[in-house]
Amino acid sequence: MIHPNEYVDLDGCRLQLATLDTQERELVQELKARAESHPDWNDYSNFWMAKVGDFYKARGLTRKETIGTVPYRIGQDLCSRIGIKAGLVRPSDYRDELEGLIRTRFRTRREFCEATGLAEDMLSHVLAKRKHLAVDTLAEALAKIGYTLHIVPRTEV
Amino acid sequence: MSKNPLLECAFFIPIRRDANLSDGDLHSEKAWAWLKRELFLHFEGATVAPGFYEGFYKDPDTGEQVTDRSRMYIVAAPSSKVDELRTLLAKACIVFKQKCIYLSVSGDVEFSRGKQDDPP
Numbered sequence A: 001m002i003h004p005n006e007y008v009d010l011d012g013c014r015l016q017l018a019t020l021d022t023q024e025r026e027l028v029q030e031l032k033a034r035a036e037s038h039p040d041w042n043d044y045s046n047f048w049m050a051k052v053g054d055f056y057k058a059r060g061l062t063r064k065e066t067i068g069t070v071p072y073r074i075g076q077d078l079c080s081r082i083g084i085k086a087g088l089v090r091p092s093d094y095r096d097e098l099e100g101l102i103r104t105r106f107r108t109r110r111e112f113c114e115a116t117g118l119a120e121d122m123l124s125h126v127l128a129k130r131k132h133l134a135v136d137t138l139a140e141a142l143a144k145i146g147y148t149l150h151i152v153p154r155t156e157v
Numbered sequence B: 001m002s003k004n005p006l007l008e009c010a011f012f013i014p015i016r017r018d019a020n021l022s023d024g025d026l027h028s029e030k031a032w033a034w035l036k037r038e039l040f041l042h043f044e045g046a047t048v049a050p051g052f053y054e055g056f057y058k059d060p061d062t063g064e065q066v067t068d069r070s071r072m073y074i075v076a077a078p079s080s081k082v083d084e085l086r087t088l089l090a091k092a093c094i095v096f097k098q099k100c101i102y103l104s105v106s107g108d109v110e111f112s113r114g115k116q117d118d119p120p
Helices: A022-036 A041-058 A070-085 A094-105 A109-116 A120-127 A135-143 B029-043 B079-095
Strands: A006-008 A014-016 B006-014 B053-058 B065-078 B100-105 B108-113
Touching: A006 A070, A014 A070, A022 A041, A022 A070, A041 A070, A041 B029, A070 B029, A094 A109, A094 A120, A094 B029, A109 A120, B006 B079, B029 B065, B029 B079, B065 B079, B079 B100, B079 B108
Parallel strands: none
Antiparallel strands: A006 A014, B006 B065, B006 B100, B053 B065, B100 B108
16 A cells, blocks of 8 residues: 555655655655656656756755655656656566666676676576576575565556 | 867667667666666766657678667767766666667767676
């Protein structure tokens, strides 16, 4: 169940709106209202980025700080939903999560494989959608690098 | 005239992965979010041009004609930041599973390439 003071993103993360101040809540409302008007994906992409960027620039936040804000995450999430609904974007699956993890935490796939104990060849097949990893194999590999699997409610696009 | 004029840099990101290099599938929302975040962090932003751009080219590996449909991004950057954009696009080749990405810097066209085996 979604509480009125929270926003659930495509990953099932619950973003707390109650922590936002009045102006930030208005910003979120503006992002949501525009998204509900069925905009073109490219238009919305330009719209939300400029809105959120200008808003936090005026407050003196760095760009790095801005991408961690709730309105940034909501703007990005709404934009993703518009792209998915338009059939131009694919919802992420566990392989995308895995690729993102490798991208942000490791210099090479080999380094990731050494840390997790997964075979490079197997990883290559999995990321190319030719094979799947068994859930227990994936869980064991992730545990070795301090990560775990979660089951979350499916979010409607 | 400004001491450090901005250059118009435009690049194309096909909306699908390269079918020869990968599976020809649509990109995930995470891939597009990554690009948005990187452009914001390094260039403060970018403009996505309206609509989509249809194109075709000869795949250097297969010799076959390939058609694609792309989004065009426009970034205004000083010349000192153009290399940073090239580096970002080399990473984008990996994230978006492309052999190369078309980049135009003030009308001069080049292709950014990434090494597919490693994460950006």
